[in-house]
Amino acid sequence: MNKLAENLKANKLKITPQRLAIYSYLANTNEHPTVETIYNHLKKDYPAMSLATVYKTVAALRDCRLIKEFNLGEECNRYDANNDMHSHLLCTKCHRVFDYYGDIDIKHVLYELKSSFGFETTAMDINFYGVCEECKRNNNDN
């Protein structure tokens, strides 16, 4: 049994073809797709799949921490199966999202939040907004 199936089982979630397909898609792309994108991508292989199933599945996967849900100020959420600590770069022209793995040292910040303010950080996100190299080159005006 693969990693996902084990994780689903550990979270008392049934292993279904839809869940496997959605997770597999998320685990094999770096496009940070929205629900709509996931749905459209899987439609050709799973023509019967409902949009509601995609919503329910990403919520379930998010709740058992198999994927991350995030929002970059757009009208809809994006999803990412990449659990490595990283930040996101949103190109405000082409609306693609890139990963940044470079290390951002904020250990001292987390320590100060806890010691000075009593704020116990359990998660964080760091997002950058700007123009990607390709859009700059193309002088894209979207």
Next chain:
Amino acid sequence: MNKLAENLKANKLKITPQRLAIYSYLANTNEHPTVETIYNHLKKDYPAMSLATVYKTVAALRDCRLIKEFNLGEECNRYDANNDMHSHLLCTKCHRVFDYYGDIDIKHVLYELKSSFGFETTAMDINFYGVCEECKRNNNDN
């Protein structure tokens, strides 16, 4: 003419009582209110004000960069007239948002994004999620 009115004028926005009220409220609170909160707060002084007016006003103020719009993974956006560089701490129990002014050194990150990836950063946000001191003390379970 006060500072707020001057700011509106400088951005070619007409000075109206509604805009002054909304902007003034945002400039004098550190509560990071949502549109709903702004609307409810102003209802007693401006009983005729429409929710649509609040939406249009915050959009106008955001477009001319007088206020910041941000989203912390909640169902609605929050607004902030504070232009100083700072991060946000969202308490996942009481859902209040606190400011953190401590300096987070990421100049080298912005430099690397530009030099290595050609990504020209124009804005960024850093959000921390966790439990605030008060909720921890109260062992609040919301």
Next chain:
DNA sequence: TCTTTAATTGATAATAGTTATTCGTTGGAC
């Protein structure tokens, strides 16, 4: 393997946040 049962799916209705439209009103340039 068969049965049973509760979880899941798909279809669709409902909800919530936000935006668009319409039309009467008004700020502010002249």
Next chain:
DNA sequence: GTCCAACGAATAACTATTATCAATTAAAGA
């Protein structure tokens, strides 16, 4: 003070998401 583009109020429309529910299916136990 006059005029008109911008604005506000009311409300319809739109879009992302969630809830509902009957039919289906995963999976545990006989």
